[in-house]
Amino acid sequence: MKDNSTLDNKINSIIMINGSPRRAKSNTQYIADSLLEGAREAGAITETVYLYETRMQFCQGEFHCFEKTPGKCMYAQKDEVQSLWEKAVTFDLILIGSGLYASFLTGRTKMFLERVLPLLDPHLEKNGDPDYIDPSPPEGLLNNILDFLGPHILPAIDPKNYNKDRGGEYHHRLRINEDGTHFKIPPIGFICNAGLPEQSQFEVIKEYARDLPKNLRNECIVEIYRGQGELFTFRSALFWPIFKRYQNHLKQAGREIVGTGKISEETQAELEKPLIDHDWYMSLANAHFDRELGDFSSPLNRIILAHEKIHGLADNTYKKVQDLKKKYFSSK
Numbered sequence: 001m002k003d004n005s006t007l008d009n010k011i012n013s014i015i016m017i018n019g020s021p022r023r024a025k026s027n028t029q030y031i032a033d034s035l036l037e038g039a040r041e042a043g044a045i046t047e048t049v050y051l052y053e054t055r056m057q058f059c060q061g062e063f064h065c066f067e068k069t070p071g072k073c074m075y076a077q078k079d080e081v082q083s084l085w086e087k088a089v090t091f092d093l094i095l096i097g098s099g100l101y102a103s104f105l106t107g108r109t110k111m112f113l114e115r116v117l118p119l120l121d122p123h124l125e126k127n128g129d130p131d132y133i134d135p136s137p138p139e140g141l142l143n144n145i146l147d148f149l150g151p152h153i154l155p156a157i158d159p160k161n162y163n164k165d166r167g168g169e170y171h172h173r174l175r176i177n178e179d180g181t182h183f184k185i186p187p188i189g190f191i192c193n194a195g196l197p198e199q200s201q202f203e204v205i206k207e208y209a210r211d212l213p214k215n216l217r218n219e220c221i222v223e224i225y226r227g228q229g230e231l232f233t234f235r236s237a238l239f240w241p242i243f244k245r246y247q248n249h250l251k252q253a254g255r256e257i258v259g260t261g262k263i264s265e266e267t268q269a270e271l272e273k274p275l276i277d278h279d280w281y282m283s284l285a286n287a288h289f290d291r292e293l294g295d296f297s298s299p300l301n302r303i304i305l306a307h308e309k310i311h312g313l314a315d316n317t318y319k320k321v322q323d324l325k326k327k328y329f330s331s332k
């Protein structure tokens with residue numbers, strides 16, 4: 001890709017980090033594929049990595065990467081995460097993709113994000129200002145301990161100030177490259193889909209997408225949230241027009257990211273719309289679970305079976321449904 005110190009705002013390359021255990025067959029990737037296709041149409045290079053195919057260890061919280069081997073994780077040679085991060089920062093945009101699992105990102109996605117620490121310098125700085133001088137204790141500290149404690153420490157533990165961020169935000173510094181330039185982590189984006197229908201479930205991820213970049217000293221420039229995500233698993237011909245429409249908006253988003261560095265408000269609004277009515281989604285989900293459990297008695301399932309007989313639906317549960325159908329009808 002490119003030398004990390006020369007990152008500019010143009011998005012010419014995108015790495016998709018897929019954190020779903022379903023990997024290439026995931027609903028996350030179904031969404032990402034169209035977005036990346038649009039990005040490629042606009043001239044970008046794209047690559048996808050599956051975290052569930054990557055050798056990964058949990059961060060052990062030992063701060064080796066800060067203190068003992070600065071910039072190197074204790075697992076750098078033992079698994080593939082540090083090299084993946086080193087590769088990811090050579091792209092112009094890092095897309096993080098995950099299904100919503102227990103109301104948050106999948107375990108491996110979080111595991112990957114935690115392992116970013118070696119890319120940061122341990123020292124703190126205030127409000128992004130590397131020249132801000134931290135207040136040091138005055139000369140003769142022991143004589144003046146109360147003078148020092150008074151203004152600098154006691155206010156912080158005063159219950160009145162307990163919940164307040166006084167004086168600004170503090171973050172780790174960016175590492176300095178050998179040539180003196182700051183090492184940069186490129187902007188990130190989130191693609192997250194959920195099995196339940198409502199978009200409000202993504203509030204926690206949205207908050208996270210705003211907070212995490214402050215610590216990575218970059219920004220989040222892409223947010224794709226998709227309730228009703230399990231609709232993609234059906235891959236049913238019934239939904240093709242709906243999928244096609246959504247895919248077209250995703251491709252448009254991909255083209256816009258490459259062209260302008262962000263998704264336009266119009267495209268974002270289209271991407272947030274429900275694919276189908278939420279109550280219908282619930283009916284379809286319940287009918288699906290009934291079928292999976294061998295119960296074809298509901299009116300909806302009878303319609304689906306009849307439709308399937310006529311049109312040969314491309315449902316990925318097709319074989320299972322056929323087997324169950326044989327069993328169900330032959331026993332009548």
Ligand SMILES: Cc1cc2nc3c(=O)[nH]c(=O)nc-3n(C[C@H](O)[C@H](O)[C@H](O)COP(=O)(O)O)c2cc1C
Nearest residue numbers: 020026027028099100101102103194195196229230
């Ligand atoms: C262990 C587990 C936990 C889940 N938790 C939630 C949840 O909290 N909210 C939700 O809407 N869907 C939840 N789901 C459903 C997934 O979000 C849904 O299947 C999604 O499409 C998976 O995306 P993927 O195919 O990209 O992995 C959960 C699924 C699993 C397997």
